[in-house]
Amino acid sequence: MRLRNQGGRELGRLGNLEDRDGLDGRDGQEPDRSGTRREGSAWALTRLTGDRQGKGRPGQSRTEPGTRPVRSSEQVWATKVRNRRGARGQVPARRPQGSHGQCGEPRTGTEPVSSVTVRANATELVEFNDTVSLTCSASGSSLFYRWYNGSSEIAASEHVHLSDDNSNLTIFRVLRSDRGPLHCTVSNVISNGTSQPVFLNIS
Structure with missing residues (x-):
């Protein structure tokens, strides 16, 4: 134009x-x-x-x-x-x-990211035995999710499963290295946000 x-x-x-x-x-x-x-x-x-x-x-x-x-x-x-x-x-x-x-x-009408939180279905876990599921939730539209253990991004593997939209993280047979801090980031075309960290107690 x-x-x-x-x-x-x-x-x-x-x-x-x-x-x-x-x-x-x-x-x-x-x-x-x-x-x-x-x-x-x-x-x-x-x-x-x-x-x-x-x-x-x-x-x-x-x-x-x-x-x-x-x-x-x-x-x-x-x-x-x-x-x-x-x-x-x-x-x-x-x-x-x-x-x-x-x-x-x-996109027109995109709403900014806000209220990013992580919830785990359990935090007291046994190494090599237990499985944990974490859910990242946020307000906003057209959201994109990423998970981190400390500063390292978490990718899908035999040990880790991510849902299709990456909002849910499942760790199978947890290891001590999975203790965290675990957090998620959420972004769209106009803003982004980061959750508070979650720590797992793995014995």
Whole structure:
């Protein structure tokens, strides 16, 4: 889609603005040639670009409210900025370190993550004998779950089973190394949250 100023003058396409807008990827930065689309009053970008140090394009504010660094696979909203000639648009204020960051288009109506909790069906267990099930719950929409033992992410194996949506974790024939702290993280395209840790007493 194209941007126009208050007088109706066409300024160029968002993500590939012409030089008169001061956002054409000069100063050693590659222009963003990806598509954008309109959702309500915000732009959703499908690709982020910038220089290898993760600096913003000319005219972007790194302290603009609501901006933040993004991971290469994370989905983000674009943020309103004003370029050096006064034209307004919505582009990412920063991009991740290294190569291009890929961004999908967030769903409208997504609710933020909140109230992330973990419950275990038992915490007093016998090593090599007992099985424990843990459930991660949270409020929000389009949720994605991950489990951790300390700082290590837990993956499915013969010893561990994860439900289809990853919200339930089952550990078979527990080991002392399964004591924890066990916690889950929950995320969607607009926010994330982490539960309080759970410790298992394994004798």
